[in-house]
Amino acid sequence: MERGRGSLVLFVMLILLGFLLLSMLLRVQRGLLGLILTAILAVLGFYWFKEVRKALEQVERAREYPLEVSEEDDMISLTAQVPGPESEVSFEVKGNKLLLRGGMGFRRVVKLPYRVRVLSS
Numbered sequence: 342m343e344r345g346r347g348s349l350v351l352f353v354m355l356i357l358l359g360f361l362l363l364s365m366l367l368r369v370q371r372g373l374l375g376l377i378l379t380a381i382l383a384v385l386g387f388y389w390f391k392e393v394r395k396a397l398e399q400v401e402r403a404r405e406y407p408l409e410v411s412e413e414d415d416m417i418s419l420t421a422q423v424p425g426p427e428s429e430v431s432f433e434v435k436g437n438k439l440l441l442r443g444g445m446g447f448r449r450v451v452k453l454p455y456r457v458r459v460l461s462s
Contacts, residue, residue, distance in 0.1 A: 351394055358386040399446070408451065417457055423447060434459055 425444015
């Protein structure tokens with residue numbers, strides 16, 4: 342579902358960029374300034390398109406890492422696959438929320454069923 346939404350956003354952005362370029366060309370039909378402004382708009386538009394696509398890919402990648410939470414009596418066991426070397430992986434517990442951090446800017450918040458205390462890591 343998320344992948345389809347990301348593709349739709351990129352498609353709409355590409356159409357809007359095309360309309361902007363076309364309107365700029367029609368508006369400033371002749372002259373060096375018109376060509377320069379159109380070129381700047383094209384470069385900035387494609388840069389923006391690339392950055393949004395990269396951001397959407399990072400969101401999709403963040404959701405691909407598996408997480409397993411098992412609850413047994415009054416203990417919660419959590420096993421997670423986190424990107425990056427072990428030295429970059431960390432976690433923090435605040436109330437009933439667990440914050441996982443890893444390499445490549447990975448950050449994930451896991452809501453736990455109740456407040457916890459860390460026994461081992």
